[in-house]
Amino acid sequence: MPQFGKESLKKLSTCHPDLQKLFNEVIKHYDCTILEGHRSDEDQLKAFNTGKSKIKSGGKHTHSPSLAVDVAPWPVDWNDKNRFYHFAGRVQGIAQMLGINIRWGGDWNDNNNLKDQTFFDLPHFELADE
Incomplete structure (x- = not known):
């Protein structure tokens, strides 16, 4: 059975208990591997400036604990969408x-239509607002 490595566990520990x-x-x-949990404000700005996020400041990654997590299937192959x-x-x-x-x-709009998206953040999962 697969298991998380130390770095993945460390990143996951920064996330909300439900995640x-x-x-x-x-x-x-x-x-799978945990790519990122909690983000500092500086890291969030960096993600925005590099096009990895549409949120300049705040967002679900910057909460403590984080309300979002980035996770990828292991081994990671960014070309295998x-x-x-x-x-x-x-x-x-x-x-x-x-x-x-x-x-x-x-x-993002949770309508099961994957063709209507304008921003793809495939490793991103977040707790949805009720």
């Missing part, structure tokens, strides 16, 4: 099973 619960279950079924879509479907299914409401960066 920790979710991805501690996901790792039992799908090998289908793998990210498959992974996201698994994450969403497990989240639903656990009763955790999430939003994925590949379907």
